[in-house]
Amino acid sequence: SFLENDYLYTLHVSRERGMGGNDEGDSNSSIFGSTAKDAFFRADNAFDSWRNWRRAARRYYNCHISSSSSSSSSSSFPSSSSSSSSSSSSSSVKNPKRKQDGLQYDSEENENYLRLHGPYFLRAAKLWSKIEQWCDSSQSGNIGKKIKNTLMHGLSHDECCTINSKFRRTFKENNEDGDNNNDKGRGLWALQAIYAFHGGQQSYTDESSIFRGLFGGYSAYNNIVCTGLLNLRDSERMSSGDQFRPDRDDYIPIACSFNHRHVGFFELHIPTGHVMLHNSERILAVPSLPPSEDEGEEEKNNVRHDAVLVWLEEFASRLSNGLVSVERMFPTEDTTESVVLYPTIHDKRMLDLSSISGNNGQPQQIPVVSRAVTRGVEVVASSVYVAGSRMYVYSIRVRLLTPQDEDYVTPEQRGFHTCQLRSRHWTIVDADTNSIDEVRGDGVIGLYPLLREGGYRYDAGNAAEDLGPSGPDMEGTFGYQSCSGPVRGSFGGWLQFVPGSLNNPKGDEFNVRVAPFALNNEPDFIF
Numbered sequence: 001s002f003l004e005n006d007y008l009y010t011l012h013v014s015r016e017r018g019m020g021g022n023d024e025g026d027s028n029s030s031i032f033g034s035t036a037k038d039a040f041f042r043a044d045n046a047f048d049s050w051r052n053w054r055r056a057a058r059r060y061y062n063c064h065i066s067s068s069s070s071s072s073s074s075s076s077f078p079s080s081s082s083s084s085s086s087s088s089s090s091s092s093v094k095n096p097k098r099k100q101d102g103l104q105y106d107s108e109e110n111e112n113y114l115r116l117h118g119p120y121f122l123r124a125a126k127l128w129s130k131i132e133q134w135c136d137s138s139q140s141g142n143i144g145k146k147i148k149n150t151l152m153h154g155l156s157h158d159e160c161c162t163i164n165s166k167f168r169r170t171f172k173e174n175n176e177d178g179d180n181n182n183d184k185g186r187g188l189w190a191l192q193a194i195y196a197f198h199g200g201q202q203s204y205t206d207e208s209s210i211f212r213g214l215f216g217g218y219s220a221y222n223n224i225v226c227t228g229l230l231n232l233r234d235s236e237r238m239s240s241g242d243q244f245r246p247d248r249d250d251y252i253p254i255a256c257s258f259n260h261r262h263v264g265f266f267e268l269h270i271p272t273g274h275v276m277l278h279n280s281e282r283i284l285a286v287p288s289l290p291p292s293e294d295e296g297e298e299e300k301n302n303v304r305h306d307a308v309l310v311w312l313e314e315f316a317s318r319l320s321n322g323l324v325s326v327e328r329m330f331p332t333e334d335t336t337e338s339v340v341l342y343p344t345i346h347d348k349r350m351l352d353l354s355s356i357s358g359n360n361g362q363p364q365q366i367p368v369v370s371r372a373v374t375r376g377v378e379v380v381a382s383s384v385y386v387a388g389s390r391m392y393v394y395s396i397r398v399r400l401l402t403p404q405d406e407d408y409v410t411p412e413q414r415g416f417h418t419c420q421l422r423s424r425h426w427t428i429v430d431a432d433t434n435s436i437d438e439v440r441g442d443g444v445i446g447l448y449p450l451l452r453e454g455g456y457r458y459d460a461g462n463a464a465e466d467l468g469p470s471g472p473d474m475e476g477t478f479g480y481q482s483c484s485g486p487v488r489g490s491f492g493g494w495l496q497f498v499p500g501s502l503n504n505p506k507g508d509e510f511n512v513r514v515a516p517f518a519l520n521n522e523p524d525f526i527f
Helices: 046-061 108-114 118-136 143-150 157-163 165-177 183-197 208-212 232-240 307-320
Strands: 009-011 040-042 216-220 223-229 251-258 263-269 275-279 284-287 325-328 337-340 350-352 365-367 369-374 377-386 391-400 419-430 435-442 450-452 455-457 461-463 473-475 478-484 489-499 510-519
Touching (some): 009 046, 009 118, 046 157, 118 307, 143 337, 157 165, 157 183, 165 183, 183 251, 183 263, 208 223, 208 337, 216 391, 223 263, 232 251, 251 275, 350 510, 391 455, 391 510
Parallel strands (some): 216 337
Antiparallel strands (some): 275 284, 325 337, 350 365, 365 510, 369 377, 377 391, 391 478, 419 450, 419 489, 450 455
């Protein structure tokens, strides 16, 4: 990252902000008094960089600068290293008045706790900048503004410790030990940087607010998962609640997904910083991001203190690059618009199956997202692995291309103005066992969309020959979500359409290809 490899990059501290503001304070304000995109800049020289880090530390700890720290010899500049205590930056600051909870910041031996970890804070500013810009862009639809309105003001160190007992206890223990290299609290350093810019999202207030979760989710049948970034008060409540196991005292909930059947947590392991998915039904703990590829001693021991930053950086990148979409969880309900995690056509990743021998002649590289066009009907398909349930949810998006689209053909060329789905045929390949499962049936989950250019009619029925009344007219792309078992391999097949409509066909049935897409039960990241 250009931010952490150039020590002249620093944090900008603007207007003063009140400490301990209410939970619904200025959502655009970080602890440093600005939006994330305005919080970092490249100083003109080393002295200006040092001076701004000094101001940032004072703001973060709500302290005054001690006379002993007014010379540059007692300060250090941001380091590109994120694995050692020497990478902490800015001058030491202290506040003799604050001694509550055993946090005495006026002693020489504890002055390192008043330093900011420069690379962590710069990375947090950059990722939040991406999220803020996405929320303000047309790419985010109507949900971007709603998500941004749920983001709470940034938190100081003191606020984190006041609100959340795990922060308070961890930093109290480290302070009493007088050991800045104590691994006990290092997992919280990156989380502190994240919460300094936005202190999580406001609590869910009603059913519609579920869809405003920052990380979004997916739906299959009537089951919804949508994950939000927890604020520290909600995290505290969940830590002490019955649903959070007592033996997980070294874990702090950082994100939570609600649906109609269960609650799942993403949690951070305080000593190491690992981000894990914890499913309260199955009592699972699943790593949410890949191990570090660095060769340092800590990485060899599977320690990655910046994991929560890596995890959130990846999600911010997916948002800004259009790798996830904004759609209605339920097509007929406006209030269910949300970030949807099914990979979009912009995602060019491939699942590599070359290490598996004898895979029935199937391709060894399977796209994460597939696209195929047959007689002007486009099908885009992809899946999300649900680690907590050991299954996949997949999405099939179908539309009739319009004149503005690539591969468009006119009604005269394709032979119809509208067409309606009759049946489906799926081919699911298990690359590990070389087995092939084929599934056939009418429609898709009782739906028989009638496609037109720019939209569709949302028809439903018990069978193709037993449709109910005509459904509502909808704009955009028809989307269908369902679930599949925990195989690793590919999913594809075809959809059978009738030109015109099922009740008034205008020609022979034809098959629309659903190109194979990946089923990957070992994704790099889990959201």
